[in-house]
Amino acid sequence: MVKSPKKLKAIIVGAGPAGLTGAIAIAESIGSGEGILIVDEGIEAGGQLPKQTHKFFGHEGFFASVRGFEIGKRLVNKVNQLGVQIKLQTTVTGIYENGIVLYDRVNNIVEHYQADYILLATGATEKFLAFKNNTLPGVYGAGAVQTLMNQYKVLPGSSFLIVGAGNIGLIVAYQLIQAGAKVKAIVEASSKVGGYMVHANKVKRLGVPIYLNHTILEAIGHDRVEGAVIAQVNEKFQPIPGTEKEFVVDAICLAVGLQPNIELAAQTGAKIVYMPELGGYVPLRDENMKTTVDNVYIAGDLSSIEEATTAMIEGYIAGYNIAQKLSGKDLSEKINQMKSELAEFRKGPFSAKVRSGLEKFNIHFPAGGYREKVQESFGPKGKLRAIIECPQAIPCNPCETSCPSGAINVGGNINGIPEIDYEKCTGCGVCVMKCPGLAIFLVQEKEDYSIVGIPYELLPIPEKGQEVELLDRDGKVVGRGQIENVILNKRDKTHVVFLKVPTGMENVVRSFTLPKEDKEYVCRCEEITKEDIERVIDLGITDYEELRRVLRIGMGPCGGKTCRALTLQILSQKTGRAISDIELGMFRPPVIPTPFEAIVKYHEKKGVECDE
CATH class of the missing domain: 3.50.50.60 (FAD/NAD(P)-binding domain)
Known part of the structure; x- marks a missing residue:
């Protein structure tokens, strides 16, 4: 039936x-x-x-x-x-x-x-792209990267080349940076960015270059992606010989359309x-x-x-x-x-x-009627105020609807470029936290320095008083500054970080990075630095065995083969004693990590029962 x-x-x-x-x-x-x-x-x-x-x-x-x-x-x-x-x-x-x-x-x-x-x-469905070795593990579509990263919490690589500067490519690049990956570059065959400039500006000020009129030629690697070759293209999108550039990456993300x-x-x-x-x-x-x-x-x-x-x-x-x-x-x-x-x-x-x-389907939609002019006035100096850097007519108005003082308007059509009435603007920062494009900043000139408020969605969240490197709109270092204050937005995680910057830099600085710590590792197995060892010696511990008990130095897989001699040198320098006068410490077995399974198998072979 x-x-x-x-x-x-x-x-x-x-x-x-x-x-x-x-x-x-x-x-x-x-x-x-x-x-x-x-x-x-x-x-x-x-x-x-x-x-x-x-x-x-x-x-x-x-x-x-x-x-x-x-x-x-x-x-x-x-x-x-x-x-x-x-x-x-x-x-x-x-x-x-x-x-x-x-x-x-x-x-x-x-x-x-x-x-x-x-x-x-x-x-x-995502479109694909033909290039040499495009089937190597490590070549992904943008949707696959987002699925792995945002749904399954798996980062599919540590260093990426993004192909395609439409909204999807720009958004994925930013999300990868948020997840802790490095984006070496974004490649776009067209002569202009296809996505919203606010998305492009977000990644540019984080130091990601966008190569227009470029395409990918080859994925480098044998069993997986180990690099990529790009080249400039002519008006017919054909590669120009001699313009090749090579990147060391372990993942290539294709965002070339749907x-x-x-x-x-x-x-x-x-x-x-x-x-x-x-x-x-x-x-x-x-x-x-x-x-x-x-x-x-x-x-x-x-x-x-x-x-x-x-x-x-x-x-x-x-x-x-x-x-x-x-x-x-x-x-x-x-x-x-x-x-x-x-x-x-x-x-x-x-x-x-x-x-x-x-x-062509005989379905008609009107065009125009929106503001296209970018506001030229940045408001009165000395007042904490918002600066909107949204240069395109895109359908968006949360800045307007969220402003508690009614200082922002987009001109009656949702596609209009927003403007600020600086007589009404109070510098409250609500628009900074609401803007989906992270395109609004706060600025104030003081007597000896200026303040710049930056929308911030990365980790770690900096702390007040912390020294930082100041970046411009292209992610280039333009000086050093300090964290003046941090306003945490616990609800939707767009925070505002206030930077103390040199006078005259308030319209240049648009991002920052925490200075990299150049650590000198002594024990690589346990990640113990020279600074760690010197700090413990300064507490009065000047015996190698005591240092080992406190720091676990020399207790990793190598058994101290690398770090023991370096530690003795540091002890000698800090205490003024000759290395020959410092006890070497005990050499304990096993000299290499030995699996318990191997020991059990030995006893089983000998017919000896092991205690549980």
């Missing part, structure tokens, strides 16, 4: 931002999550959101200044509250005329469903068209996110490669349209509200390609 397929009102493929908001819109509108199923291949709902540790742009209605993984949690909690079922680690293996087939990897079972409506929010996952959309019978402005091959759809198949809707990166905010809005538009058909309710007000939100976000220059692509 053939088992009948399970009946659903709606099935949503993809538990990313578009799929989750689509489910919320349907369930809220029809009054229940019953009969609505979300299917996702991942181990955690949220799509890419659980990997995103940076704050989002946009406005507060769509989680501006909230970190991506927190957004994912909020959306998933809302979906759960509405009673929508989520099946994780489950793949839609096919969409047929008589239903949808899923493969549940957890239970190793295939299931068959029929749904009145299908919302495809399948996202996108392409929509269209396979399931094609299986529904939806028309697929090539639209490079939208990311490549995409399903043809209307302004309500409906494909050429009447009961199939799409949202998110499947419809066009954009940001998570537009994906969420498209999810709502698709969800409300499906709910309207399921319930018979008039949801046009909510649909039009979301369309207005989408139009506002897409007015800026970063949406130009998407707008031109959608024009």
Whole structure:
């Protein structure tokens, strides 16, 4: 007997931002999550959101200044509250005329469903790049790096070359630095940075160079990545001989773009068209996110490669349209509200390609109407005040909405470049902690020095009075300064570090680094420095055996072969005694680390029982 397929009102493929908001819109509108199923291949709902540790742009209605993984949690909690079922680690293996087939990897079972409506929010796949040795272990896509680093807490390398200066490449570079890795460089084949300049500026002032008009030629290594070769490219993106540069790295991260996952959309019978402005091959759809198949809707990166905010809005538009058909309710007000939100976000220059692509679908979005001029005034000297260094029109306004004195405005359109009314600015620093691009600083000129407030999201957190090296916008050392104060933001971890800098440097200094400690190690096994030994000698301990008991010097795997003689030299220098007059100390067995297993095997061979 053939088992009948399970009946659903709606099935949503993809538990990313578009799929989750689509489910919320349907369930809220029809009054229940019953009969609505979300299917996702991942181990955690949220799509890419659980990997995103940076704050989002946009406005507060769509989680501006909230970190991506927190957004994912909020959306998933809302979906759960509405009673929508989520099946994780489950793949839609096919969409047929008589239903949808899923493969549940957890239970190793295939299931068959029929749904009145299908919302495809399948996202996108990373593009790859052809270069010599690109299959070496240590060559990763940016998504894989974020998954390992931010979901599994595994750093896939210690020294990276990033290929691609779009938002993803810039964000991953910054997150790698936060995790303690070294980013040697970012390589971009284009003549300009493709992502937001605020993201680029974040990594540049940490000392990461961005090589424009460059590409990767080769990964160096045998069993794993040990280096990389890059070269400059001409206007046809062909490498220019003689411009090669070599980097010593153990990981290469490719962030060279995304392409929509269209396979399931094609299986529904939806028309697929090539639209490079939208990311490549995409399903043809209307302004309500409906494909050429009447009961199939799409949202998110499947419809066009954009940001998570537009994906969420498209999810709502698709969800409300499906709910309207399921319930018979008039949801046009909510649909039009979301369309207005989408139009506002897409007015800026970063949406130009998407707008031109959608024009070919006869879907029109207005452009312009936002402030493009960067403020030239930095306010009155001597007053603690904010300085905004946000040079591009991007859809973002948390600085405006968070300012308690109403001193900041973006000019009426969310894409506008912000300006400050310095008569209202109190220098409170709220905007510094809220800015997703870390593009706002605090400045004050004093009589003998100046103060610069820096947004800070790294470890360790410096302490008041600590000496630091001052860095400019390109991460170059421009002098030495001191930590004047630290304001900790325990809620979302964007702190403000106030630097005491030389007069005249307040508009130059935009970052800092803690001076590197040049330690002289004597015992490398136990990491004991010359300073450690001298400090204990100064306490009155002048016998080698006593030093060993206090510091564990010479008790590592080498048994003191390297450090014993050095320690005796330090004892001689500090006490004035000849080395020949200082006791060598005991030489205890074993002379090399010996496994207990070897000892047990010896006794077993001899037939002797070992005491437990």
